[in-house]
Amino acid sequence: MTIQFNDESFRGEYTFTNSDHAIKRFPFPFHEDSYMYAVNMEQHQGGPEGSIYEKRFDVDEHYVSEMYDRKLVLTEDPLRCQSLPHMVMAGWDLLELIMVSKAEDYPDLFELHRDGANWRWVNKPLSIDQSFVFLDETTLPYGPMEYITRQTQGDFCILDQRNDNLWMDAGMVTTQADWSLDFDIGMNFFEWHAPVPKAHEMGIFIRALKFLLSIQQGTPARRLNWTMTVNPLLDTSPENYHKWGVQKRTLTPENIGQKQYLRVELQTFFRLPRSNALVFPIRCYLINLEDLVSVPKWARRLHRVIRDLPIELATYKGFIDNRPMILDYLAPFDDGQPTSDGVWPD
Amino acid sequence: MIGSTKINVIVSQIKVLNDLVTCFEFKRTNGGLLPTFSGGAHTIVEMQDGSVLRLNPYSIMSDPFDQARYTISVRRDDQGRGGSLFMHTKVKVGDEMVISYPVNLFSLDLRARKHLFIAGGIGITPFLAQIKQLERSNGYWELHYSTRRPSLGTFVDELLKKYPHKVSPYYDECDQRIELTSLLSGQPLGTHIYICGPKGMIDWVRQEATDFGWPDEAIHFEEFLAPLPGKPFQAKLEISDKVINVGELQSLLEAVELAGVEAPYLCRGGACGQCETSVIEYDGKFIHRDHWLTDDEKTSGLKIMPCVSRFEGKKLVLDR
Structure with missing residues (x-):
């Protein structure tokens, strides 16, 4: 297989690491030295070779371990995966989209053989070889959405589209930045975004919704979002805040380089053809400050972004108390030199 | 996009x-x-x-x-x-x-317990696909299909043969009309109604359903307008710095595209709102034909839907 999969953990001993290759392809989210909300959508039609944008569903060295972590979360809390009764067709849509995409994009890792409704799916990294009947739920060990998202990195929200709005009516959410599917299930676009500061006043959500409603088959879109996480935790859910919230207090000037992570979400949007729903995959990438500052441009820029971020945003993103320590760590890497445009390393 | x-x-x-x-x-x-x-x-x-x-x-x-x-x-x-x-x-x-x-701008609401289709004339076409979709998942549906005369009720025979208990045809020239009152009052809770046909029919069914207390979310309709011909006119595209001439048989949107200026669209029938364009300056009158802009927006002179609407007058400057 072309990808060497890490054996690592996102809890307990936190053995998660990024290889040099993973650092080089990390989706650094800041295209300039400051940050403010923007709809910042672009077409999701590939990207530079080797980048996380190249394939429809990026598979990387963390794949196998991330899927194991998802299994642990689901065993403890099955409500991380929910689908309202009318969303079954959308689940099949998602299964088809992912299987077709992965088999085409990673033929050495995944195979899909179709003979009418009789399908056979081979997932080599996870040692799965499953024959099933498309649209017959009884032939799979789980519902179609759960089945395929137990084998795909990132969280998945399936949004039903009706009454000129989007409704969070199904999802698999185990690697989230402090929001809960169990709380948001059945909500519409404005309801589930209600806690976000500033963006409502800026009219961001009205514009974003208008854009999303018009995403069509054949023209998927993407954007990045970001936050900060202490320790390489995938599961920073409200349900488990009592476990991970306290870890924010464990940062010291000595360990911050290893323990403070920049968490970047690649958010993509695909229209699902058979159900007319919209799927919203949210893929989480983690990099600690020590690895991040190995790219001088990123170090300079992250320092400036964190320094100048409005208080409301730093509070919402959950690192207001640790901001001074983060800045102390980053400041020596910012020599005041100008940075080049765009996100890529110089 | x-x-x-x-x-x-x-x-x-x-x-x-x-x-x-x-x-x-x-x-x-x-x-x-x-x-x-x-x-x-x-x-x-x-x-x-x-x-x-x-x-x-x-x-x-x-x-x-x-x-x-x-x-x-x-x-x-x-x-x-x-x-x-x-x-x-x-x-x-x-x-x-x-x-x-x-x-798809006329999607089934998959939460519906029952789908009640009301078609007029060529408005039958989206329902033909929806019926095939629902038949595969054992969906519960019923169709009331009205046309002018039997010779124009093209799909009636085929539908009646396949679904004799689910399809009711009506012919205007035989004085047959959909008995809307009894139809609407006899539906089970959770029924959604879908209407596709001439404007008069859509307005009539929507109004009746609303009067009966049907929630807006359970009433779906689609009416695409075809752009109508009209007098030729000229428009200036401010951002692209171009002057375009809109021909008698051309829509404003088509003229914009012909000038090589990219303009967003989805339905090209005045319904989806994608092509909404701001008016910077005008001297003349708009012929608004879309379903998208509110009446206030239409009289404001600030917006136009170039897919179906036109202009008559001396000057029109668009933010495009």
Whole structure:
């Protein structure tokens, strides 16, 4: 297989690491030295070779371990995966989209053989070889959405589209930045975004919704979002805040380089053809400050972004108390030199 | 986002259904599979009629699970701008054409316990695909289909044969009318109603349903307008710094596109709101025909939907 999969953990001993290759392809989210909300959508039609944008569903060295972590979360809390009764067709849509995409994009890792409704799916990294009947739920060990998202990195929200709005009516959410599917299930676009500061006043959500409603088959879109996480935790859910919230207090000037992570979400949007729903995959990438500052441009820029971020945003993103320590760590890497445009390393 | 992704197809079959309606079947030029879609979706058909390029939306009426072909029906409109006449008189089997990926602005609400379809005339086409979709999942539906006379009720025989207990035809010339009052009052809770047909029918059913206390979310309708011909006019495109002339048989949107200026669209029928354009300056009067802008917006002189609306006057400057 072309990808060497890490054996690592996102809890307990936190053995998660990024290889040099993973650092080089990390989706650094800041295209300039400051940050403010923007709809910042672009077409999701590939990207530079080797980048996380190249394939429809990026598979990387963390794949196998991330899927194991998802299994642990689901065993403890099955409500991380929910689908309202009318969303079954959308689940099949998602299964088809992912299987077709992965088999085409990673033929050495995944195979899909179709003979009418009789399908056979081979997932080599996870040692799965499953024959099933498309649209017959009884032939799979789980519902179609759960089945395929137990084998795909990132969280998945399936949004039903009706009454000129989007409704969070199904999802698999185990690697989230402090929001809960169990709380948001059945909500519409404005309801589930209600806690976000500033963006409502800026009219961001009205514009974003208008854009999303018009995403069509054949023209998927993407954007990045970001936050900060202490320790390489995938599961920073409200349900488990009592476990991970306290870890924010464990940062010291000595360990911050290893323990403070920049968490970047690649958010993509695909229209699902058979159900007319919209799927919203949210893929989480983690990099600690020590690895991040190995790219001088990123170090300079992250320092400036964190320094100048409005208080409301730093509070919402959950690192207001640790901001001074983060800045102390980053400041020596910012020599005041100008940075080049765009996100890529110089 | 500019329109939607294109597909190269060949016309694989043409079937004259009656005096007014002809059915066209498309297959991929390269022989590959077409995208699946959901019942109610339309495709935009590009018609190169001499030097004029027209893009008209048509509901896809074939089985959404059939990836080998799409079929559409085109009703001849002798007073129109010529799109339907082009399809009826110029298009031949074997011709290469370009259509868009399917776009659905008239989707089933999959939460519905029952789907009640009300069709008038050519408005039957989206329901044909939706019925095929629902039949696969054992969905609960009922169709009331009204046309002028039996010879124009093209799909009635086929539907009655397949679903004798689910389909009720009505013919205007036989003085048959949908008994809306009893129909609406007899529906089980959780029924959604879908209307596609002439404007008068849509307004009538919506009004009756609303008066009966049906929630707005349970009333769905689709009416695509065809752009109407009109007097030629001129417009200035401020951002692109171009002056365009809109011909008698051309829509403002088509003229903008012909000038090489990218303009977003989805339905090209005044319904979806994608092509909404700000007016910077004008001296004259607007002929608004869309369903998108509110009455206040229409009288404000600040917005126009270039897919179906026109202008008469001395000066029009657009933010495009």
